[in-house]
Structures are given as C-alpha cells and as structure tokens.
Amino acid sequence: MGILSRIGIALDSDLLKxxxxxxxxxxxxxxxxxxxxLIRDRLVGEQTALPDATVVGTVTLIYDHNVPDLPSKLMDxxxxxxxxxxxxxxxxxxxxxxxxxxxxHGKSARVEQFADRLIGMKGVQHGRLVxxxxxxxxAHSHSGNLSHSHKH
Ligand code: NI
Numbered sequence: 001m002g003i004l005s006r007i008g009i010a011l012d013s014d015l016l017k018x019x020x021x022x023x024x025x026x027x028x029x030x031x032x033x034x035x036x037x038l039i040r041d042r043l044v045g046e047q048t049a050l051p052d053a054t055v056v057g058t059v060t061l062i063y064d065h066n067v068p069d070l071p072s073k074l075m076d077x078x079x080x081x082x083x084x085x086x087x088x089x090x091x092x093x094x095x096x097x098x099x100x101x102x103x104x105h106g107k108s109a110r111v112e113q114f115a116d117r118l119i120g121m122k123g124v125q126h127g128r129l130v131x132x133x134x135x136x137x138x139a140h141s142h143s144g145n146l147s148h149s150h151k152h
Contacts, residue, residue: 043138048131051109056086057131059102059115066096067123074118078102081114097125 011019023034048055065071078085086103093099102118104111108131119127 040135040138044132044135047133047138048108051107053108053133054106054137055108055111055131055133056103056105057111057115057129059104059118060126060128060130061098061100061102061118061124062093062126063098063100063121063124064096065098070121070123071098073121074100074124077114077117077121084111084114 019034020031023031026034028034047053048057061074063070063074078088084104084106086105088103089101091099104114106114111131112129115127115129118124119129
C-alpha cells in the first residue's frame with residue numbers, strides 16, 4: 001500500500017445510513033474498507049473497459065449438452081482461441097444441464113468478443129463474462145493504458 005491519505009466526505013445522512021446498512025449486510029466491519037472497495041471496483045471497471053487493457057476474467061456458461069453440435073462447437077471455439085483460455089471447469093448439473101466456467105486472459109476487447117461468441121451460441125441458456133485486473137496494475141494505468149483508449 002502507498003502513502004495513506006485521509007479524506008472527509010459530506011454525505012446526506014439518509015444516504016450514509018443506507019450505505020452503512022448495505023455494507024453491514026455484506027459483512028464489512030469497516031466503512032473505510034467498503035469505500036476503498038467501491039473505488040477499486042470503479043477503477044477496475046474503467047480499466048477493463050479499455051480495449052487494449054490486459055485483463056483476466058471468467059466466462060460462466062449454462063447450456064444443454066443435448067443441443068446438436070453445441071458441445072463440440074463450444075470446444076472448437078475454445079481451441080481456436082486457446083491463447084485466451086487459461087483453464088476450464090465443467091460440472092454436470094443434472095441430466096441435461098452443464099455449467100462451464102472458463103478462466104480467460106488477454107486484451108479486453110478480444111476477451112469480450114470471445115465471450116460474446118460463446119454466450120451467443122444457440123443452446124447456451126445463460127452466460128456472463130466478468131473481467132478484472134489485479135489492483136497493483138491499476139497503479140500503473142494512469143498514463144499508459146488510459147491514453148490509448150481513444151486512438152482506435
Ligand atoms: Ni455436462
């Protein structure tokens with residue numbers, strides 16, 4: 001952690017009460033930590049939205065393995081984009097339903113496109129991409145990646 005700065009924030013007291021209830025439900029014992037997490041979430045969101053940013057993430061898929069050709073199409077696409085796939089985990093939820101989770105990495109725009117292709121496949125019932133970056137890479141993004149965001 002870098003040098004600690006203290007800040008004061010003026011907040012509507014109703015808003016603060018609601019915030020305190022919300023963080024208590026989430027198990028925070030410390031308001032400062034809740035604020036830090038909110039700020040990091042915002043910064044991670046901005047970072048992963050940059051097409052050239054290097055990100056890690058997960059793609060979660062629910063599908064019916066009886067849909068003709070679907071399992072092999074999903075597998076083919078993952079092999080085609082193997083540089084982006086770190087690992088996969090598969091669970092047979094019931095007789096028909098499969099849950100697959102891929103750990104992915106690469107440039108944000110390419111990861112998103114890959115996830116969209118997987119999720120958009122006919123027979124995939126639900127899918128979700130979550131992209132993130134380690135917090136320490138946020139510290140290095142102030143000039144480099146942000147300035148690249150507008151050149152495409
Ligand atoms: Ni299965």
